[in-house]
Amino acid sequence: MKNLILSSIVLLFFVGSFAQNISLSPYIKVGESSESIQQISDNVINALKSNSFTILGTYNPSNKSSLKVITFTKASLKNTVIKVTDRGALAAVLKVGLVQKDGKVTISYTNPEYIFRAYLGDNYNLYKSTLSKVSSDLKTALSAVGSEFSQFGGTVKADKLKTYHYKIMMPYFTDPVVLNEFSSFEEGLKTIEANLNSKKGNTLLVYKLTYENEKVAVFGVGLQNKEDGEAHFLPIIGEDHVAAMPYEIILQGTKATMLHGKYRIALHWPELTMGTFMKIMSTPGDIEDTLEEICK
Numbered sequence: 001m002k003n004l005i006l007s008s009i010v011l012l013f014f015v016g017s018f019a020q021n022i023s024l025s026p027y028i029k030v031g032e033s034s035e036s037i038q039q040i041s042d043n044v045i046n047a048l049k050s051n052s053f054t055i056l057g058t059y060n061p062s063n064k065s066s067l068k069v070i071t072f073t074k075a076s077l078k079n080t081v082i083k084v085t086d087r088g089a090l091a092a093v094l095k096v097g098l099v100q101k102d103g104k105v106t107i108s109y110t111n112p113e114y115i116f117r118a119y120l121g122d123n124y125n126l127y128k129s130t131l132s133k134v135s136s137d138l139k140t141a142l143s144a145v146g147s148e149f150s151q152f153g154g155t156v157k158a159d160k161l162k163t164y165h166y167k168i169m170m171p172y173f174t175d176p177v178v179l180n181e182f183s184s185f186e187e188g189l190k191t192i193e194a195n196l197n198s199k200k201g202n203t204l205l206v207y208k209l210t211y212e213n214e215k216v217a218v219f220g221v222g223l224q225n226k227e228d229g230e231a232h233f234l235p236i237i238g239e240d241h242v243a244a245m246p247y248e249i250i251l252q253g254t255k256a257t258m259l260h261g262k263y264r265i266a267l268h269w270p271e272l273t274m275g276t277f278m279k280i281m282s283t284p285g286d287i288e289d290t291l292e293e294i295c296k
Contacts, residue, residue: 023155024114030107031146051141057207062231066100084123091119097243117161154271166266176257180295185215195294206246220246228286244268
């Protein structure tokens with residue numbers, strides 16, 4: 001009996017260790033299709049809606065018809081992540097990316113577990129059952145448009161995502177950029193929404209997710225300036241990761257913040273070499289300047 005108990009403990013230890021040591025990628029490829037990007041977009045949206053996901057918005061990153069992103073959430077996800085007070089609402093929005101190239105459209109989406117572990121930190125384990133169900137439901141929904149479901153885009157150890165940073169001295173999730181502080185949540189909401197609706201700084205309001213009671217709002221912002229926006233940096237770091245977009249502003253109470261570009265870009269492109277990162281050296285600052293203007 002003692003040997004049986006000891007064996008069980010050892011087995012649980014190794015299973016737990018394996019779970020922590022697995023590597024995750026930021027994206028999951030659903031498959032490829034020869035249908036038009038618009039038809040595939042319609043099929044994806046219908047599949048998501050049929051499985052109780054809520055579509056928040058769609059857009060063409062870099063203003064290219066060959067790129068499309070579909071943003072969405074689910075009630076159980078939205079209601080769970082808001083319990084994480086340090087910007088947990090950023091994990092409420094998942095994205096499907098469509099990339100048309102050489103007559104085919106590649107369908108992919110942000111890997112929920114990768115994002116949840118990175119954005120929710122230790123709280124991921126607290127809500128793991130609910131979050132895993134969201135991941136499973138999403139795979140079921142997208143099985144209507146593909147069957148590959150292979151991870152891609154670089155890898156990070158699962159247990160390292162909660163403290164991810166690109167290199168030494170680089171920012172973490174816990175090092176957000178403060179864009180502005182308002183006199184009230186309502187003032188912040190009104191200011192940001194008005195600026196995005198007027199396309200200030202060549203931006204586009206892709207979606208807005210608001211938690212009225214908690215005084216939290218997340219804005220998905222398309223960066224459409226040809227000189228320093230998506231059209232500049234996506235071709236350099238990889239358009240196949242298009243589901244990383246759009247960038248976010250999160251308003252919590254009276255404070256508007258964004259994830260530091262050196263953190264968020266690296267998280268979504270973890271295999272970037274330092275040489276490639278240097279080619280977009282100005283991009284984190286450019287994004288900060290643009291989103292700061294939106295908050296004025």
